[in-house]
Amino acid sequence: MEKSVAEKIFDDVSRAYDKFLNFATFNKINNWQNTLIQNTPNGRYVLDIGTGTGEVVKKLHEKLSEKSFIYGIDLSFNMLKVSKSKIPYQNVLFIKADALRLPFKKNSLDNIYFSLVFRHLPKDKIIYQLKDVLKKDGYVSILEIAKPKSKLLYNFILIFADKIFRPFGRILFSKEEWDYFVESIKNSMTKEELLDFFSKNGFNLHFYESRFLGLIHIAIFKKNVEV
Template identity: 35%
Template sequence: MNKKVVGEVFSQVSKLYDPFLKGITLGNIDRWQRDLIELLDNEGNRLDVGTGTGEVLKKSIVKGLKVGIDLSIGMLKRAKTKCTDCHFILADAENMPFKDASFRSITLSLVYRHIDDKKAFLKEAYRVLEKGGHICILDINRFLGTRILTFIMRYPIKPLGLLMFGREKWDFFLHSLESSLSLSEVKQQLEGENFKVIHIKTYLFGLVYLLKASKL
């Protein structure tokens, strides 16, 4: 998917994004994001990739800097109003504007599946992390449940989705869901780029995964 389009789609939905996410995750998103944050210590600088409206950083208490990057100006504008002690930057996960070893931890909440070139991203994540730093990924797992969710989005809740977002954006969300990777694929990608997966948890019968890996 073209990055300009990704940025534009998320900018257009930025106002409705938070309530929609709460609804579609059956109110679980806050708990999942807190679990993600609790896997990390609060030392050093934290980078939230694909920060969206900044929820993960807003919930994070760290001693260092809280930095969020995203391709969507609209999402970043909302993030700025929600987290005033954070730094938000318009930037691509595949080519980050940071020096080597700038961060102790990196978080991604519902973003990994949107990143086109995962290898380029993981190389960048490795570069900007300190030695022994951690990356935590929360995302949708591709398995039978994902196909069920795709079915629900394609049929029963489609009228609501079309009404809220319009056809183009709804199709984009469906496409992004269909691009989800299985937990074992994500694990393999991380391990191929010198990360060691040290914690895995799943939610909603395996539909959502939370993973923590350390930089070797």
């Protein structure tokens, strides 16, 4: 089966991704992920979608009981190899899987995490997966780029990423890979759009905080419906 564009890109950048992410977030990413985890009521069965190099899973393992089961899924086999090398624990399982075809039973998970992944997915499709595999009163925890209300600021961000930041990004990534990241910014949501989307789909807001001058969402939603 031919690899998807996303799978090819993340396979290629797996070794450089942690360095890039720290650089691109001015070394804030670990603090943001810790805030997301600390403010989430975590249960026994926890999934990290688009786990990448496993940083969220690593932090979850440090926080949760050994009786918990933590799963990390990703399309990229190379990313999963990096994750496995960091976190070789028995209660952690990494799976090569598509977020739109989650390999879990209905109402089987207590928590689902996304760290800089949600904007890459078609939200009208992923929400059905979340409602299917998440238990009632389970939580979805999202760390993501926020789309600013100001069109001027939004356009500045796109110009910054595409023109000013591009030479630094191209040190690590090919043109196709960098274009993929820049294009994904256009799929970001404002705070109001994000909260409204989850509210319409049967989730209550549990926690919200913005960071980085309002350009980062840290949002946690509680499922309140059976589907």
